[in-house]
Amino acid sequence: MSSIGKMIRFERIFNRTTGRTIVVPMDHGTTVGPIKGVIDMKTTIQKVANGGANAIVEHKGLVAEGLRGSGPDIGLIIHLSASTCLSPFPNAKTLVCTVEEAIKLGADAVSIHFNLGDADEKDMLHDFGRVSADCRTWGLPLLAMCYARGEKIKNSYDVNFVKHAARVGGELGADIVKVNYTGSPESFREVTEGCNVPVVIAGGETMDSDHEILEMVKGSIDAGGAGISIGRNVFQHRDPENLVKAMHMIIHQNKSVAEALDHLASVA
Template structure:
């Protein structure tokens, strides 16, 4: 692997565990300035204090999230977008390129693909170009890949998720983000078929914090490389303490009950 890419990956993945806690903050383009994303600098500060490995955001909010003091954190600049206001919300369009992301200080870039969408071929072509440009510059690529389209009846089905993970790997991504399949056994098959680090998405907010921690724990036990989760973290009552608990699970191998002790007083 190119030494530059190795160095940048280690700014995102814990070099001792090979795992990462990534907090996406790109929701503002998709759904607007939702709770937790109005004061970006405060949000990033809470995330850093919790020990997350990286944040992920669109190019325009990079200056808003930059802090001039304190612990550093990895930066992933997201390159593709769509909005819920569009009649075609599943069609992701490139709004940034690798060189611009590097200019902004990115350690890595990310893009979103919806397999099965009517515009799938355009997103696949974009992925090919992005991974080519990123490889030339030694920039890691995180591919968020989901099965969403007229032929997809269950985007969490193990065969669909495994296909998504494999597409990310075969198109040249260094990391792939997919939904959790619901149980360690089926998710282990997803990881085995990908051959690159697989991190789980958060999806809708879970019913309880314990449910969220259990999902993360099970995914890691199945061979997953961590998580890339937004709303379940930045909309939590205490994102900093939640991230500290997640760090115990992802990097220190703690059980869910042990990690929950650090969240006493916040409810289940």
């Protein structure tokens, strides 16, 4: 990360002391529609900001929803990729925003999504290469959401696929990569050790148990992960603000899962 501009913006989305981050993606409305948690974006953004999240991810048309006028500041990552669940090719992501447009909108970083193994993999990798070059030109950090999804992929949480996807993200110029958690600190360490840039975890399927969510977060940190990029398990939680606070305890304060759960119990 040689650009001073990129370094300054990176500090807006990463904690300078811990070198870790709490990102809450809220780009789901494009993919699946106005689901619970992203209907009233202003309220949800305020809650996760109050909880201590470092950044949110959203599409360009919702940037104004993050302008609150008061309360804690929060970093802005504009998502450049899109597809919908109505498409016959939902895993084929297309670019719907440019790096230059994101800068004009005040972005601290941009994100892109690719799916290794999809029939349109070559087009997504081509787009990734272009976006990576533009980010280097303009000094804007790039978060790559890296997944293995396709005919040859039987289990997208398999460590061999996850570490391959992470490695592709790093090799093509991402500053941060987001991947699935592989289920244990031991297996996830293969992912972090095989990638040259910070690795954050996705939330995966919606979980019912706070303990399960926080164990996943702690396991990723213990394996050398750089934090989280968790959407639905945060913004659809019964108490997003305090769940983020519990995650903050683990990620930025090195607290235990038990201590984080105690916090959630104390505010229930």
